[in-house]
Amino acid sequence: MRNILTIAKRELGSYFTSPVAYVFLVIFLLLTGFFTFTAGQFFERGEASLGAFFGWHPWLYLVLVPAVGMRLWAEERRSGTLELLMTMPITPWQAIAGKFLASWIFLGIALALTFPVVITANVLGSPDNGMVFAGYLGSLFLAGAYLAVTCMTSAMTRNQVVAFILSVVACLFLILAGFNPVTDLMVRWASPAFIDTVAAFSVVTHFDGFQKGVIDSRDLVYFLSVIGFALFATSIVLRNR
Amino acid sequence: MRPRKLNSPMIKIENLAKSFGAIRAVDGISFNVERGEVVGFLGPNGSGKSTTMRMITGYYAPTGGRVSVGGYDVIESPLEAKRLIGYLPENAAAYTDMTVRGFLEFAAALRGLSGEAKRKAVSRAVERCFLASVLHQSIDTLSKGYRHRTCLAQALIHEPEVLILDEPTDGLDPNQKHEVRNLIKELGRTKAVVFSTHILEEVDAACTRAIIIDRGRIVAQGTPDELGRPLDEVFRRLTLPDTVMRDTVKK
Numbered sequence: 001m002r003n004i005l006t007i008a009k010r011e012l013g014s015y016f017t018s019p020v021a022y023v024f025l026v027i028f029l030l031l032t033g034f035f036t037f038t039a040g041q042f043f044e045r046g047e048a049s050l051g052a053f054f055g056w057h058p059w060l061y062l063v064l065v066p067a068v069g070m071r072l073w074a075e076e077r078r079s080g081t082l083e084l085l086m087t088m089p090i091t092p093w094q095a096i097a098g099k100f101l102a103s104w105i106f107l108g109i110a111l112a113l114t115f116p117v118v119i120t121a122n123v124l125g126s127p128d129n130g131m132v133f134a135g136y137l138g139s140l141f142l143a144g145a146y147l148a149v150t151c152m153t154s155a156m157t158r159n160q161v162v163a164f165i166l167s168v169v170a171c172l173f174l175i176l177a178g179f180n181p182v183t184d185l186m187v188r189w190a191s192p193a194f195i196d197t198v199a200a201f202s203v204v205t206h207f208d209g210f211q212k213g214v215i216d217s218r219d220l221v222y223f224l225s226v227i228g229f230a231l232f233a234t235s236i237v238l239r240n241r
Numbered sequence: 242m243r244p245r246k247l248n249s250p251m252i253k254i255e256n257l258a259k260s261f262g263a264i265r266a267v268d269g270i271s272f273n274v275e276r277g278e279v280v281g282f283l284g285p286n287g288s289g290k291s292t293t294m295r296m297i298t299g300y301y302a303p304t305g306g307r308v309s310v311g312g313y314d315v316i317e318s319p320l321e322a323k324r325l326i327g328y329l330p331e332n333a334a335a336y337t338d339m340t341v342r343g344f345l346e347f348a349a350a351l352r353g354l355s356g357e358a359k360r361k362a363v364s365r366a367v368e369r370c371f372l373a374s375v376l377h378q379s380i381d382t383l384s385k386g387y388r389h390r391t392c393l394a395q396a397l398i399h400e401p402e403v404l405i406l407d408e409p410t411d412g413l414d415p416n417q418k419h420e421v422r423n424l425i426k427e428l429g430r431t432k433a434v435v436f437s438t439h440i441l442e443e444v445d446a447a448c449t450r451a452i453i454i455d456r457g458r459i460v461a462q463g464t465p466d467e468l469g470r471p472l473d474e475v476f477r478r479l480t481l482p483d484t485v486m487r488d489t490v491k492k
Contacts, residue, residue: 006350014338017379080334084395087298087330088351089323 003090007098008105011072015106028064028110035060036117049127053117054135054211058175058204061146066167068107069150070160072099073238077158082241092235100151100231107143111136131213138210141223142203146171148230155237171203174226178202249312251276251325251403251433252297256306258457259292266292268457269306276402279429281448282437285480289457290437291331294407297435298328310403324352327401329409333392337381341372341391344380345398352399366394369424385412393421397428404428406436410443422447441472455480 015021032053036042040052076082085095121127146167153166176182178199186195199205203226206219250273259267267289274280284290295301297308299315299322308315313322336344345366349359367373370390375383380391389412396404409425410418418440426447428434438444444451445465452462453476460479461468469475 003351006347010336010339010343010347013343014336017338079337080330080332081336083295083300083330084328084334084392087300087323087326087328088348089320089353090351091320 003094004098004101007085007090007095008102011099011102012105015102021106024064024068025110025113028060029113031060031064032056032114032117042120047125050117050121050132050135051211053114054139054207057139057142058207061143062168062171062175065107065143065146066150066153066164066171069103069147070154070163070167072103072151073155073234074158074160074163077241078160086238092238096151096231096234096238100148100227103147103151104140104144107147108140111139111143128213131211134210134213134215137215138207138219141210141220142207145174145203145223145226145230148227148234149174152230152234152237155234174201174203176202178205249309250274251311252435253309254293254297254306255308257293257296257303257308258305259289259296259301260304265457267296267303270454270457270459271306272452272459272462274403274433274435276433277430278450279425279434279436279448281444281451282435282454283439283441283444283451283476284437284454286439288455288480290454291407292457293454294328294405294435294437298326298405299323324399325401326403326405327396327399328404329393329396329406331407332411333389335380335388335392335395338379340377340379341367341383341387341394342376344391345394348395349398354399362398362400366398369397370394371420386414386417389413390417390421393424402432404432404434404436406434408438409436410438410440418443441476444472453479 035056036053040056042052045052073082076085086092118129118132121132122129149170150163150167153170154160154163156166157163179202183195183199186198190198200222203223206222209216209219252274254273255271257267257270258265270289270293272280282290282293292301296303297310297315299319302316310322311325313325315322336347339347342363345363346359349362352362354362367376370393372387372390372394375387375391380388383391389409393406393409396406404425406425410421413421422443425434425436429447429449436447448465450462450464451468453460453468461475465472
């Protein structure tokens with residue numbers, strides 16, 4: 001556990017010693033603001049809820065989370081520090097968990113900085129704050145799932161751009177499997193049971209519950225299994241370096 | 242994990258082999274290194290020096306054969322073996338966004354040091370590698386020599402019993418080379434040291450024994466005197482045919 005924390009601390013520190021972290025935070029907050037208030041018509045909806053805010057997250061994270069996670073392993077490979085890390089007396093799992101945790105905490109910080117949206121909703125009306133909390137929890141798990149996938153693609157290459165593109169594509173599949181326009185297309189030829197099965201693999205399906213204020217153990221299990229599986233795949237990729 | 246074998250040499254390498262696809266980078270190497278020995282690892286570029294060192298430190302899994310460090314098999318008890326090793330990788334990789342101090346503290350923490358012990362270990366390594374003047378500088382602003390010594394300090398931080406140094410004097414100026422050579426010699430009194438080099442005079446200056454490898458095999462080993470003089474002629478005689486052949490193939 002101590003090794004995980006040591007690695008997480010170093011990784012988190014390296015986000016904030018470069019300007020990248022601040023650039024990311026500003027872009028993230030600008031985009032969430034734009035999507036929520038302008039594209040999401042937060043004010044015109046006439047309801048005190050954060051639907052306009054959370055609804056965009058699967059799409060917003062599609063680009064932003066791979067941008068945060070792409071350097072995790074690719075950079076270690078490129079600079080040769082992977083060799084240093086892997087010859088330290090730590091298990092590969094500790095390194096994987098530590099690095100994942102650091103990036104997840106960073107995304108958590110970015111998400112926490114969106115608190116003015118919650119304040120705005122509370123000033124203008126009385127939203128169900130339990131629902132807001134569930135939405136934030138779901139959003140955090142959504143980010144974690146994308147991030148774990150990015151960890152895996154980042155371990156495959158020493159090129160951050162390749163890692164970024166691979167993870168965007170992989171995460172896009174995770175969205176599209178349950179995205180309404182796509183499932184509607186399948187209605188013509190597939191049985192409903194088949195469509196449900198495909199949709200069950202999608203982050204959108206499982207994120208919806210959280211947005212409605214329902215913390216369902218099935219959704220939690222889904223996100224935790226995506227994270228667990230992707231990190232396990234990361235360990236296999238790293239072992240076969 | 243298997244129990245530690247006592248009375249075994251600090252580094253014991255038996256029939257070690259590593260293939261990358263069809264290329265056999267290391268082809269059945271065996272040797273031992275005892276405490277108090279400094280072994281110079283010589284060979285032309287691409288002869289398998291770095292690959293062998295990466296297998297000793299547990300970075301690469303061998304295709305065949307075994308390595309044990311301090312009686313621990315590197316594959317079966319990796320953590321125990323890695324604890325005993327200090328490793329300077331080729332090109333002295335380091336986290337360039339960290340300060341020298343931050344990097345050394347990170348290495349010390351991963352080596353299980355904390356509090357007072359960590360502070361002492363860092364200041365001892367800083368003193369030994371002459372890093373005091375750049376302690377708070379970020380590593381990417383350092384010159385190659387300082388960067389190299391920072392990575393060397395990382396390898397020494399936990400007073401390891403075994404030191405594996407991949408080209409420790411590469412890119413240093415003559416004064417720094419001299420310092421590092423003396424440091425290796427001094428460390429070799431109490432530890433088992435293996436270092437690779439292209440510079441033959443270093444073998445005379447620092448080694449108790451030299452091993453010459455070529456195309457993944459040991460072609461000669463012994464004290465510098467046993468190998469014969471002058472050393473560079475011995476080296477060329479043993480490895481030249483292959484180098485020439487490889488050059489013609491390239492053309």
